[in-house]
Amino acid sequence: MSGGFISRGFKGRRQQADVAGRLPPGQHLESGFPVLSAGPTPNTPLDQWDFVVTGSVKAPKRWNWNELLALPHETPTVDVHCVTKWSKLDTHWEGVSVDLLLREVEYDSTSVRYATAFSEGDYTTNLPLADLLGGKAWVVFGYDGQPLDPVHGGPARLLVPHLYFWKSAKWVRGLRLTEQDQPGFWESLGYHNYGDPWKEQRYSGD
Amino acid sequence: MEGTAVLGRLNWQLGEVVATRPETPRTKSITLDVPGWTGHRPGQHVDLRLTSEDGYHAERSYSIASPPEDRSRVTLTVERIDTGEVSPYLTDELHEGDQLELRGPIGGYFVWEASMGGPLFLVAGGSGIVPLMAMIRHRAAAGPSVATRLLYSSRSLGEIIYRDELDRLTQSSPGLEVAHTLTRETPPGWAGYRRRVDADMLRDVAWPPDQNPLTYICGPTPFVEGAATILAGLGYGPQRIKTERFGPTG
Numbered sequence: 176m177s178g179g180f181i182s183r184g185f186k187g188r189r190q191q192a193d194v195a196g197r198l199p200p201g202q203h204l205e206s207g208f209p210v211l212s213a214g215p216t217p218n219t220p221l222d223q224w225d226f227v228v229t230g231s232v233k234a235p236k237r238w239n240w241n242e243l244l245a246l247p248h249e250t251p252t253v254d255v256h257c258v259t260k261w262s263k264l265d266t267h268w269e270g271v272s273v274d275l276l277l278r279e280v281e282y283d284s285t286s287v288r289y290a291t292a293f294s295e296g297d298y299t300t301n302l303p304l305a306d307l308l309g310g311k312a313w314v315v316f317g318y319d320g321q322p323l324d325p326v327h328g329g330p331a332r333l334l335v336p337h338l339y340f341w342k343s344a345k346w347v348r349g350l351r352l353t354e355q356d357q358p359g360f361w362e363s364l365g366y367h368n369y370g371d372p373w374k375e376q377r378y379s380g381d
Numbered sequence: 382m383e384g385t386a387v388l389g390r391l392n393w394q395l396g397e398v399v400a401t402r403p404e405t406p407r408t409k410s411i412t413l414d415v416p417g418w419t420g421h422r423p424g425q426h427v428d429l430r431l432t433s434e435d436g437y438h439a440e441r442s443y444s445i446a447s448p449p450e451d452r453s454r455v456t457l458t459v460e461r462i463d464t465g466e467v468s469p470y471l472t473d474e475l476h477e478g479d480q481l482e483l484r485g486p487i488g489g490y491f492v493w494e495a496s497m498g499g500p501l502f503l504v505a506g507g508s509g510i511v512p513l514m515a516m517i518r519h520r521a522a523a524g525p526s527v528a529t530r531l532l533y534s535s536r537s538l539g540e541i542i543y544r545d546e547l548d549r550l551t552q553s554s555p556g557l558e559v560a561h562t563l564t565r566e567t568p569p570g571w572a573g574y575r576r577r578v579d580a581d582m583l584r585d586v587a588w589p590p591d592q593n594p595l596t597y598i599c600g601p602t603p604f605v606e607g608a609a610t611i612l613a614g615l616g617y618g619p620q621r622i623k624t625e626r627f628g629p630t631g
């Protein structure tokens with residue numbers, strides 16, 4: 176629609192040119208770190224925490240907290256884009272690449288093409304497996320040189336920065352690999368199934 | 382997970398401002414007439430898109446304050462963030478007769494309808510009252526038998542949004558109880574709470590855990606975090622506590 180509609184008297188605050196190219200449509204820059212989630216912040220003691228890869232796999236694989244931390248770390252610096260319109264540039268994370276985790280699991284990569292990330296509580300989010308592989312996704316436990324704060328998803332969250340930030344499941348506890356795509360929590364509530372910020376895929380049908 | 386809303390494509394549409402009303406010195410309600418509005422559920426929001434003459438866009442989300450019973454009249458209540466890009470335009474510049482581009486309704490999780498029952502416990506911080514007001518107004522129209530308590534934290538008496546209407550509704554709508562707390566300034570003779578929401582206050586005001594209330598908390602992030610964490614600690618099931626956070630913080 177937008178067919179030439181102008182908001183009378185609206186000037187707007189332009190982004191600096193160097194930042195403009197890094198902001199997807201409809202997003203604006205945020206310097207703080209907003210928090211969004213659907214319920215209370217969960218709290219699992221680290222000695223009871225684990226991360227599992229399960230579903231259509233030959234044998235499920237489980238890491239406890241110390242085992243996860245013992246894997247080689249990466250420190251991605253990425254831009255993140257939240258569907259509620261804020262973006263944050265050059266965020267610094269520390270974690271383990273999902274490539275590395277999935278390398279330790281056997282599955283049929285011709286038929287198993289999707290994953291559901293699941294978290295404490297009932298939160299789930301679905302992604303094509305290809306979006307978790309190839310250096311595009313991490314399980315992170317550090318932010319800005321500190322342990323990841325529980326309000327931001329600590330002890331560990333998924334980080335998939337090329338999709339809207341709800342795909343980066345907070346308080347993540349594992350991945351379920353599947354042959355069929357299964358809409359997750361927000362994806363069943365009218366949000367877009369894939370969520371590419373550069374195509375502004377906020378809501379189903381976008 | 383309940384309330385699975387499968388939306389079709391959400392198109393941008395134009396609404397016309399048919400009324401504005403200052404609620405407090407920093408907040409204003411804006412009522413839009415949106416032809417063809419398909420209705421909404423209390424708690425949902427819309428996205429607004431402002432466009433400047435040279436085609437620059439800014440988008441933000443605003444909760445719907447009006448109940449579905451208002452049909453194609455959709456009311457938003459906007460708090461002016463002085464350094465903000467969009468909210469000062471909405472509170473200062475926009476007036477009756479202007480048009481506004483929006484799409485919605487959005488969100489199928491932070492919603493309450495009379496059919497979901499109760500008892501209902503609503504906790505609001507500042508402008509976080511907005512989506513809860515849609516629930517309270519809907520309750521008055523469609524579900525007055527659902528026992529409902531609101532705990533509402535504001536900085537001062539003058540900053541309580543919808544104060545008169547809440548007073549009126551507690552008189553006219555049995556089963557609605559409202560408790561206010563003021564965190565910065567209290568007038569002489571103030572009978573409500575005068576501190577930030579804490580465990581004692583929540584224990585006082587909330588329905589007891591064994592009544593398994595349905596709880597909705599909305600406001601700035603630290604406020605929501607605080608209240609939700611306390612309630613979970615007091616033994617309320619996390620599955621029955623729904624939260625919505627508005628304002629970016631650090």
Ligand SMILES: Cc1cc2nc3c(=O)[nH]c(=O)nc-3n(C[C@H](O)[C@H](O)[C@H](O)COP(=O)(O)OP(=O)(O)OC[C@H]3O[C@@H](n4cnc5c(N)ncnc54)[C@H](O)[C@@H]3O)c2cc1C
Pocket residue numbers: 203205206207259426441442443444445458459460461462464465466467468469508511512601625626627628629630
């Ligand atoms: C689901 C949802 C529902 C919302 N409903 C409402 C509503 O009903 N009423 C309403 O007034 N707002 C609501 N908001 C917030 C709204 O979308 C905007 O974020 C807000 O109006 C600020 O936009 P702005 O362009 O004026 O400020 P911006 O230009 O985005 O921000 C300017 C500066 O102010 C800070 N800031 C932004 N928001 C706040 C805040 N709330 N408190 C303190 N500092 C802030 C930012 O961090 C930034 O530094 C809602 C947000 C969401 C995600």
